Amino acid sequence: MKRISLPFIAFLLSLSACHVTAQQSANKQSAQEANQWFQQKKWLNGLSMQPHESINKATFARQYQLNKDYWDKAFAFLKNNNLQTMASGRYAIDGDNVYAMITKNPTKDVDSAKWESHRNYIDLQGVISGEEKIGVAPISSLTVTMPYDAAKDLINYSGEGTFYTATPGTFFLFFPADAHMPNITTGGNKPDKKLVIKIRYAE
Structure with a gap:
């Protein structure tokens, strides 16, 4: 069985963290856009x-x-x-x-x-x-x-x-x-x- 190196594990963890951060940022931006649209009340x-x-x-x-x-x-x-x-x-x-x-x-x-x-x-x-x-x-x-x-x-x-x-x-x-x-x-x-x-x- 091959061993997975620690640097590779760290790389995978960093990718996962980046994905979570990007998703949180997108959600925050989406909420801000929705709030701005709502407050304009053109609808x-x-x-x-x-x-x-x-x-x-x-x-x-x-x-x-x-x-x-x-x-x-x-x-x-x-x-x-x-x-x-x-x-x-x-x-x-x-x-x-x-x-x-x-x-x-x-x-x-x-x-x-x-x-x-x-x-x-x-x-x-x-x-x-x-x-x-x-x-x-x-x-x-x-x-x-x-x-x-x-x-x-x-x-x-x-x-x-x-x-x-x-x-x-x-x-x-x-x-x-x-x-x-x-x-x-x-x-x-x-x-x-x-x-x-x-x-x-x-x-």
Whole structure:
């Protein structure tokens, strides 16, 4: 059996280290580019609603590039419709690829709510009138309590997350790796009018 020389082993280790460093540098640059693209907000196309700080910018940038037409149609729907006067119901935007749902329901106590995520669709959520708290957590930090239901495109979890107050003028984005707990009361279980746009996720 041939012996592998120490210099050769050192050479292999140095190559591996260089590869890891290069990958880390590329990831950092990619994140910086995504953040710069996000902050420019050209993708809003004149929409006055603003994105929430919790949005995963790198994932959003990738999804927008893969399905630009879907996103442009979703933002155009928000820009060109008076959401205040629209009735509750489902609104077609691009067949089953992009569609909106408007609801008006009492907000819930956090003890009666569940964490959820989806695999096939991205959620764009925003409050039209009233207010609510929305919880956000990476699915990797939670425990699955209901396995994936393909018919509902839904997984439920238990665990802890960060809660934000959602008010009119701001929208949230939830990707498959983002668990969310919407419709939580800020006090008194007051109803709010809510918009959810479902946007098909690109693999």
